Amino acid sequence: MSVATKYELKPGVATREAFGRALAEVARENPNVVGCDADLSKSTMMTYFAKEFPTRFFECGIAEANMVAIGAGLAMAGKIPFVSSFSCFVMNKGFEQLRTDVAYPNVNLKVVGTHSGISIGEDGPSQMSIEDLALAGALPGFTVISPADEVATRAAVRWATDHFGGVFIRTGRAKVPVIYAADAKIEIGKANLLLPGTDVTLVAHGMMVAECIRAAEALDGEGISARVLDFHTIKPLDEAALAQAARETGALVVAEEHLVDCGLGVRVAQAVARHAPAPIEFIGVETYAESGTPEGVPIKYGLTSAHIVAAAKKAIARKSK
Amino acid sequence: MQKTSNPQELAEISKLVRRHIIEMIGEAKSGHPGGSLSAVEILVTLYWDVMRHDPANPKWPARDRFILSKGHAAPVLYAVMAECGYCPVDELKTLRKMGSIYQGHPDVRFLPVLEASTGSLGQGLSLALGMGSALKLDGLDSRVYAVFGDGEIQEGQIWEAAMYGSYHKLDNVCAIVDYNKIQLDGFVKDILDVAPLADKWRSFGWHTLEIDGHDLLQVKAAFVEAAATNGKPTCIVANTIKGKGVSFMENNPKWHGVAPSPAEVELALKELV
Structure with a gap:
């Protein structure tokens, strides 16, 4: 299943x-x-x-x-x-x-x-x-x-x-x-654990949360167990959830619909470096995009579950043996 | 505090405030004397005669509000508020020193009796209009006063706010332009002229008055007229002299942002007795 x-x-x-x-x-x-x-x-x-x-x-x-x-x-x-x-x-x-x-x-x-x-x-x-x-x-x-x-x-x-x-x-x-049930508990400042996992942690906010869930499903089909965290709160950052994820899964991917240089990813890297250094891969926008359909533009600019899957494998491969 | 409408008393208070300004900035060895001295009669008239306020109850919801949008003139505001009893007179000379309640520009974190932190020019009119909107929503008849520099109104946000104020009929807001004709780099006419100033405000839908900003009777009369004006906000274009009251500072761009030396402090104080 x-x-x-x-x-x-x-x-x-x-x-x-x-x-x-x-x-x-x-x-x-x-x-x-x-x-x-x-x-x-x-x-x-x-x-x-x-x-x-x-x-x-x-x-x-x-x-x-x-x-x-x-x-x-x-x-x-x-x-x-x-x-x-x-x-x-x-x-x-x-x-x-x-x-x-x-x-x-x-x-x-x-x-x-x-x-x-x-x-x-x-x-x-x-x-x-x-x-x-x-x-x-x-x-x-x-x-x-x-x-x-x-x-x-x-x-x-x-x-x-x-x-x-x-x-x-x-x-x-x-x-x-839809990610959450109507009565779901969402605590501002605390990341939501959406899926448990042991091999890699997928961290996202906004529309990329659903992409991470899809990526986790695809990874599961390949025998890779991916944790998914919804980081709805970018600041203050839930550093404890990141430290735990880094320790327990040993690798992370941050996926966001934002400039990759200056969004959630850099904050995650700072927290992981401080608490439990681990390889991290970053999915995000590199520069100004272009006109297109709301579905097509994110695909062209690298914001899909397929990109997350590839990044997860890369992060896992970088774990120290 | 003892409020007064007596022009002689207000003139004496203005002199005292000017002495504080000179002493504070002299002691700090930095600051903005010119634009502090030009706004003295405006602030003294507001705080001693015009505004409904109570230093013993600084957060009184029905109070009138004052915003010094030209935040670099902080010394005049500190001196006035201290003499009103909002904050200690004997700490005025800590101006601009580490930990002082009298920060280089007004800072509500250090002096909570202030209405707003200012210093980045061009923003006080929007704040005043936002406050004015809230006061009307609450059914309060409080008024909001805000003082601007003439150089400051080169900022585009001022004119966004000017449109907003007249469109929303915020007749509880009064803007005062301290029109001293000088900004940091020189005379306003040589930097980016704002003339014809009154015409600009009128064309933006503001009830506009032009006065001598050092004539206490004219200043008072302008505030009375502003309060009696319905359906539009008022702008008072106060023609002033930068450095007013200290002969060697008057109308000289040098004194925009330079502190007097101890000898110059002494010279200035001799003129303010």
């Missing part, structure tokens, strides 16, 4: 859709939740919130730097702002404001990037965010979350609402498979 049969990977909604639903939900419970948008609410799905709570919705127009600082001002006066745009716009154009007006004074603002990674497809590289985790990770005190499906996104939004401080939630445009 295949190890991965417990995951049917049924078609699910996009994590941006999950964000929109979850934001409206938390807003019903907490009157301090407000939203800031830069003319993309119909794409970020903040539109659900905006329609239900028009007086708590602040349309900032196409001016992301101002939007982030408007959100900071709202937070300074006691609100819980969710500030959202395409990840590439809000993180690149709003970064300085996230640094000076949110992270540095520890202001209670939540930034939600949608359309992250290269799986947005047709719109191409100017709209693709492949550096947002590096930017968010460079904000001291921030919690950085990249959920894999609807349930994980909802958990992230709910946690962010209750947590005082800066939070970045990374979501995607494309529909992603």
Whole structure:
């Protein structure tokens, strides 16, 4: 029996859709939740919130730097702002404001990037965010979350609402498979063990979690036992889970829809080097991608279960005898 | 603190604040005297006469807010807040020293009675408008004041925020441009001129006033008019003199970001008695 049969990977909604639903939900419970948008609410799905709570919705127009600082001002006066745009716009154009007006004074603002990674497809590289985790990770005190499906996104939004401080939630445009049951326990800051394994550990976030499950299934067919960890929280990093994985499986693969130079992979390498050195292979984006279908672009740029399988074998081969 | 509307008392307080500024920056051996001195009457009028605030209750939800967007003028804000009773006067001379509550630029981590950490130019208007939005949402009639440098408003974010403020009718927000005509590298007109300044703000939908920013009566009258203006935010273009009050610093770009020597401190203080 295949190890991965417990995951049917049924078609699910996009994590941006999950964000929109979850934001409206938390807003019903907490009157301090407000939203800031830069003319993309119909794409970020903040539109659900905006329609239900028009007086708590602040349309900032196409001016992301101002939007982030408007959100900071709202937070300074006691609100819980969710500030959202395409990840590439809000993180690149709003970064300085996230640094000076949110992270540095520890202001209670939540930034939600949608359309992250290269799986947005047709719109191409100017709209693709492949550096947002590096930017968010460079904000001291921030919690950085990249959920894999609807349930994980909802958990992230709910946690962010209750947590005082800066939070970045990374979501995607494309529909992603269902990983978690509706009642699954997702603890921000703790990696989720999705599949046990002894030969190699596959570490991923966002849409690459499903690819790792598929890779584990393929590896199982070849007699290789792969552990799969969902690292939905990039920061703070669950170093204990990594140390344990490195010790118990002796090799790791990190797979992410992000620049390979500056995403989860480098953080994993730092933690593994510190606690239990082991060979690690890295799957990620090397440079700016191109237009194509949401399914086709990740294939061309190396983000598939087949790439993970090959990397896992390479990592295992590098284990010291 | 004892609030006052008496111009003579406010003039005396302004002089005291200028003395603090000179002494603090002299002691620190670095800092920005010119743009601190040019904003004195604006801050003194706000804190002693115009704003609803209580130093004994600094987080009072219904308070008016003040943001020094031109954060490099921190000495004027520290001196004013200290004299109001928010923070110790006797520590003013620790300005810019390690561990001081009086950091080089306003820093809420060290001085929590501040409304915002500033220093990276161009951001305070957005913060003020965000606060103004939240206050309206809460049904509070509090006002938000923010002071900008004229060089600072070269930043594009200011104009993003200016559009936002008028579009959202944030009449509880008042921007004050400390129009002292000088920035770090020289005269504003020689760097990237912001004139015609009042026309710019008017065209962005702001109720706009032009005043002499050192004339206490004009400063007060402008804040009264701003508070009485409905449906739009107000921008006060305050024509000021960089280095105001110290003859050798006045209107001289050199004094943007240079500290006076001990001898210059003494000379300056003689003019501020």
